[in-house]
Amino acid sequence: MSTSRLRLRRGGWLSLTTITATVLAMPALASAATPTLITPACVWRLETTPSTANVAFPDSGATYWTTPFTVQDGLQVTVSGSYADARYTSLTVYDSNRSPFMTNGVSSSLPDYLTAPDAGSINPWQQTAVPGGHFTVTLSPNAATGETNTVPLAPAGTRSGRTGYLIYRAYLPADGNPSSIPLPTLTFDQDGTSVTPPVCGSTLSSDPPTTTTTAAAGATVSSAADSAGPQFARGSSGTGGLFPNPDNAYLSEKLTPPTGNTVLVIRGKAPRTPQSNDPIPWPSATSDIRYWSLCDNLAIPPLPVVVNTLPDGSLDYGCRADYRTRLDVTGYYTFVVGTEAQRSAIENIPGATFVPFSNAHPTAQHILLFRNLLGGEFEESVQNVPSDNRPASAAAVMKDYYPRSALCSLSTLAAEGPQACLRGS
Structure with a gap:
C-alpha cells in the first residue's frame, strides 16, 4: 500500500x-x-x-x-x-x-x-x-x-x-x-x-478512506531510556508544520523492535472516557478526558502509523484507542507491542491488548505516541506534564496513569504477568 x-x-x-x-x-x-x-x-x-x-x-x-x-x-x-x-x-x-x-x-x-x-x-x-x-x-x-x-x-x-x-x-x-x-x-x-463555495464533490461513503498530513504530532520525541528500556516523556511542543491539534497532548518513546521472544510491555491506569461516541456535556463528572490512544509509528519519513496486512487481507493499524483497550478489574491497561506472529500468544494473556510492530520494517526505529485529548481539567493528564523530555517528570504528574514500559520476554509475561516485567521501571 x-x-x-x-x-x-x-x-x-x-x-x-x-x-x-x-x-x-x-x-x-x-x-x-x-x-x-x-x-x-x-x-x-x-x-x-x-x-x-x-x-x-x-x-x-x-x-x-x-x-x-x-x-x-x-x-x-x-x-x-x-x-x-x-x-x-x-x-x-x-x-x-x-x-x-x-x-x-x-x-x-x-x-x-x-x-x-x-x-x-x-x-x-x-x-x-x-x-x-x-x-x-x-x-x-x-x-x-x-x-x-x-x-x-x-x-x-x-x-x-x-x-x-x-x-x-x-x-x-x-x-x-x-x-x-x-x-x-x-x-x-x-x-x-x-x-459561498460549494463542498468539493460528494461524500466518500463508497470510496476508500484517505489519510492525513494533518495528524497532530508536533512533539519532539524523547529518546530517554534507563535499565528498564525506553520510557515515555513529553517533548517540546514545536509544531513542525504538522497542523497540531491544540486539544491534544502527547507522551512519546522510541525504540528498535526487539528480536527473539522479547516484547515491549506498557502498563498504566486508564483515565475515564465517555462510554459511547455520542456527545456528552463537557466537562463531565463521569469522564476524566475525552479520548486517549496509543499508536505505534515508524520513525522514518513520512512518519506513518504501523499498518500490517493480515492473512485474511484485512489491515491492522498500530493504534489502539480507549474503547479498543482491555482493562483489568483494577482499571489498568496492559499494552504488549510485538510482532504479528506473537499476536495469538499475547491476546491469550489476561488483560493484554496487542499492538503491532511493523511487518515491512522490522528493524526500523519505531515511535510510540500516547495521546490525551481534552485532559487539562484532569490533574494526571498528559496536558499537565512539563515538556522537558524527562520520564521522571511525566511519572511525577501522572502517577498511576503514567504508562510505564519495559522490554520483557513473552514467556515471562505469560507466566508471571506484567508486574514481573515492570519491576525495574
Whole structure:
C-alpha cells in the first residue's frame, strides 16, 4: 500500500509532493463573478483519515477536512454548521506555517463544547440533547476576547496574499462512518461581496478512506531510556508544520523492535472516557478526558502509523484507542507491542491488548505516541506534564496513569504477568 498519496474529494490520486506544492501552497482560485474577492473554488477539498497516504503520526480514530484560503484585507469567513454525532469535533485556523496561533488573546482553535449554539438550538456538548443543532462561527481579522464564536482569521500583521488553513476535525463518529459527519458551509465576505463555495464533490461513503498530513504530532520525541528500556516523556511542543491539534497532548518513546521472544510491555491506569461516541456535556463528572490512544509509528519519513496486512487481507493499524483497550478489574491497561506472529500468544494473556510492530520494517526505529485529548481539567493528564523530555517528570504528574514500559520476554509475561516485567521501571 502506498504511503505517499492523498485523495481529493473530487477523486484522483496526487503525490504528497504535489499536494504540498499545489493544494497547500496555492489553495485559492479567483471567482469569476467576484474578481476582487479570492475564494476557494470549493471547500473541504481535502478529506483525510489515516487509512491511506499514511503520514505524520495519524490516529486511526480521527478524520480531518481542510480548506486552504487566501488572507485578504477586510476578509471575514462565516462557518455555519450542525453539531455532529461524534466523540469530539473542533474548528482550528492555522497560519501559513501550519501552526495554530493567538491574536488579541483569542485562540485560533474552537473545540465543540465551547462552540455556542444558534438561537433556538442546543449544543449537545453543553447540555444533553440529540445532535443536530446549529452553530455559526466567524473567522475575523479583528477577533477580540469576549466575542462569542469568533476566532482570528490570521496572526496580527499577516500580509494580504498569505495562505491560511481551516481544519474541521472529528473523532469517532457514533455510527463509525466519517462520511456521515455534516460539513459546515463557508461564506467568504469582503467589502459587501459574499461568496459561498460549494463542498468539493460528494461524500466518500463508497470510496476508500484517505489519510492525513494533518495528524497532530508536533512533539519532539524523547529518546530517554534507563535499565528498564525506553520510557515515555513529553517533548517540546514545536509544531513542525504538522497542523497540531491544540486539544491534544502527547507522551512519546522510541525504540528498535526487539528480536527473539522479547516484547515491549506498557502498563498504566486508564483515565475515564465517555462510554459511547455520542456527545456528552463537557466537562463531565463521569469522564476524566475525552479520548486517549496509543499508536505505534515508524520513525522514518513520512512518519506513518504501523499498518500490517493480515492473512485474511484485512489491515491492522498500530493504534489502539480507549474503547479498543482491555482493562483489568483494577482499571489498568496492559499494552504488549510485538510482532504479528506473537499476536495469538499475547491476546491469550489476561488483560493484554496487542499492538503491532511493523511487518515491512522490522528493524526500523519505531515511535510510540500516547495521546490525551481534552485532559487539562484532569490533574494526571498528559496536558499537565512539563515538556522537558524527562520520564521522571511525566511519572511525577501522572502517577498511576503514567504508562510505564519495559522490554520483557513473552514467556515471562505469560507466566508471571506484567508486574514481573515492570519491576525495574
